[in-house]
Amino acid sequence: MKTLYAHRGMSALAPENTLAAFSLCAEHGLKWVECDVDILADGTIVLCHDDTLDRCTDHSGSLCDFTREDLEDIDAGSWFGDEFIGEKLPTFDQFITLMNILKLNANIEIKACTSSWENTEKLISGVIEGMKNLNKDASVLISCFNPLVLAEFKRRCPDVPVACLFDKEMPEDWFTIMQACKSDTIHVANEGLTKAKVEEFKDLGLEVNVYTVNSLMRANQLFNWGVDGVFTDIGHQFPSRYRNS
Known part of the structure; x- marks a missing residue:
């Protein structure tokens, strides 16, 4: 079974990491979504890829300078299109509620807080607490x-599967890192990935997911090499056999 992960939701059709983007995943038959979580100054967990609001909202500044109360004034949609004016930066709790309603599964990427390790620990705690409200049949x-960060999460939630994320230039001790994190899943960059490298991962018994793949031809090639899943912004363009699985 090959898996499509809707990268930050259906981010080619709606502003990334918003409830609108995740709702479109269900409409197009994608069961797995990917989101990024970070923390505000008051401990509120929100969905946001960057540690600032500059790129995807009408505000500027670090996440750690805002609180839940500020979310009402932050527009996370108007930059993308008029039909998304007023779209909010969602909290993790709101995302969990949407997952339950739409019966979605999620790859939740925990951002390493640039502000402090203390905030990172609070972020981990917030994710764990929020996940308690998930439907029992949901997968994460x-x-x-x-x-x-990943090792600390795994220590606190040993039964929840984790995946090590690596940049294009992987460290020589990447497998040792995976063992330390007790991870059987590896997320690797699409750029420069070869069949030989995929075979190396698979020979070690790893599940292999590749980010970010916005070409149907490249996705097909990766799947033929043995890759288990791809992260994509264009899930709506894939054949139905991927979208309805």
Whole structure:
């Protein structure tokens, strides 16, 4: 079974990491979504890829300078299109509620807080607490580029599967890092990925997911190499056999 992960939701059709983007996934038959979680100054967990609001909202500044009360004034949709004016930066609790309603599964990427390790620990705690409200039949996969964060999450939630995220230039000790995080799933960059490298991962018994793949031809090639899943912004363009699985 090959898996499509809607990268930050259906981000080619709606502003990334918004409830609108995730709702479109269900409409187009995608069961798995990917989101990024970070923390505000008051401990509220929100969905946002960057540690600032500059790129995807009408505000500027670090997430750690805002609170839940500020969310009402932040527009996370108007930059993308008029039909998304007023779209909010969602909280993690709102996302969990939407997952339950639409019966979605999620790869939740925990961002390593640039502000402090204390905030990172609060973020981990918030994710764990929020996940308690998930439907029992929902599946989640936790990922992070920072192995210290991933290992801490796994220590606190040993039964939840985790995936190690790596940049294009992988460290020589990447497998040792995965073992330390107790991870059987690897998330690797599409750029420069070869069949030989995929075979190396698979020979070690790993589940292999590749980010970010916005070409149907490339996705087909990766799947033929043995890749298990791809992250994509264009899930709506894939054949129905991928979207309805």
